[in-house]
Amino acid sequence: MRSPKDFFAPLAVGAPEPVREIPALPSRMIHFFDPSNEKMAAKVPGLATKVDVLLGNLEDAVRADRKEAARTGLVEIAKANDFGGTQLWTRINSLDSPWVLDDLITLVTEIGDKLDVIMVPKVEGAQDIHYVDRLLAQLEARAGLRRPLLVHAILETASGVANVEEIAGASPRMQGISLGPADLAASRRMKTTRVGGGHPGYLVRTDPVGEDLTEGRTTYQQDLWHYTVARMVDACAANGILPYYGPFGDIRDVVACEDQFRNAFLLGCVGAWSLHPAQIDIAKKVFSPEPSEVAWARRVIAAMGDGTGAVMIDGKMQDDASFKQCKVVAELADALSARDPELAAAYDKATQEALAND
Numbered sequence: 001m002r003s004p005k006d007f008f009a010p011l012a013v014g015a016p017e018p019v020r021e022i023p024a025l026p027s028r029m030i031h032f033f034d035p036s037n038e039k040m041a042a043k044v045p046g047l048a049t050k051v052d053v054l055l056g057n058l059e060d061a062v063r064a065d066r067k068e069a070a071r072t073g074l075v076e077i078a079k080a081n082d083f084g085g086t087q088l089w090t091r092i093n094s095l096d097s098p099w100v101l102d103d104l105i106t107l108v109t110e111i112g113d114k115l116d117v118i119m120v121p122k123v124e125g126a127q128d129i130h131y132v133d134r135l136l137a138q139l140e141a142r143a144g145l146r147r148p149l150l151v152h153a154i155l156e157t158a159s160g161v162a163n164v165e166e167i168a169g170a171s172p173r174m175q176g177i178s179l180g181p182a183d184l185a186a187s188r189r190m191k192t193t194r195v196g197g198g199h200p201g202y203l204v205r206t207d208p209v210g211e212d213l214t215e216g217r218t219t220y221q222q223d224l225w226h227y228t229v230a231r232m233v234d235a236c237a238a239n240g241i242l243p244y245y246g247p248f249g250d251i252r253d254v255v256a257c258e259d260q261f262r263n264a265f266l267l268g269c270v271g272a273w274s275l276h277p278a279q280i281d282i283a284k285k286v287f288s289p290e291p292s293e294v295a296w297a298r299r300v301i302a303a304m305g306d307g308t309g310a311v312m313i314d315g316k317m318q319d320d321a322s323f324k325q326c327k328v329v330a331e332l333a334d335a336l337s338a339r340d341p342e343l344a345a346a347y348d349k350a351t352q353e354a355l356a357n358d
Helices: 038-047 064-080 100-111 126-143 158-162 164-168 181-188 226-238 254-267 277-286 291-304 320-337 341-356
Strands: 029-033 053-057 087-091 117-120 150-155 174-179 203-205 219-221 242-245 271-274 311-313 316-318
Touching: 029 038, 029 277, 038 064, 053 064, 064 100, 100 126, 117 126, 126 150, 126 164, 150 158, 150 164, 158 164, 158 181, 158 226, 164 174, 164 226, 174 226, 226 242, 226 254, 242 254, 254 277, 271 277, 291 311, 291 316, 291 320, 291 341, 316 320, 320 341
Parallel strands: 029 053, 029 271, 053 087, 087 117, 117 150, 150 174, 174 242, 242 271
Antiparallel strands: 203 219, 311 316
8 A cells, every 4th residue: 555645756766747636638439449450540630630539459359460560550640640639548458468568668658748548458456557557657757758648447357346446546647447348248257248238138027917927017128337337437436537438339229329328428427439430429429418408507506606505496496416516517518618619609509598598
């Protein structure tokens, strides 16, 4: 256990000072691409104008014989492009793989000034974050970086879920945590081969009416991931970092994808992974509050003043708790507005209309 007074000291001589607060930058979608795929690489400049986060994937979905090409490709892409306000992340190979050490050495020393976040897969506990934390500090010092790289953990093992609270608080580098449903399902021996989403066999059934046990009994499909997402959100909120839903594997089923993303949004997640361009707009829609919700939040904030006491608005009581809820929505809207002029205009129009009616 590290002493709190040492938590914000660099872990290597010459490394940059650790951050004291994780920036809540818009990250509604973390869009994955394979840097070893030339067609995907060619699309990166265009994608950078459409997404909040671009992630060069080095791990799953990259064949073993393409690992070095993916690493080299990411370096070339980072050096060749100005990403503007779009964050550049990478997912390195797992810590038990033969590629991860070269991933970190190469990326930090060659493009550490371009990278924002390093996503670490299959995190089992705080010890994995401690290892990456120390190594990053050493490499940052070697590269002369003045800005520390942040770390994002993927929750995709049973041990990771059991230790999610200690993972969330393991380092000041911790930016957030994502749910990794496919690997987590395998780790738990869950009987599903789906990547995220629900399952028709996971359901509840209404009680029977009379003696007939088969007729007229409605079933409701349940969410396999509700417990894990809720626990992940609590761990992140308690440690000042950001929670994300991971992948939704059925690219064609845009309806279910939107539903799953919205469930995560309502539970507190700030974004989700997008694996295909079709999912970019879904994530943008779901993880951006509706203009009417933003207008309502701003009305409550305006009426509450310093946030104490209680007021009645449209027949509904608002107090300090609802004021805090509205601050969450309004602050998210402000952050998104700074990046998205169309969204800013929609939020301002809805707010002006709402305030004009007061």
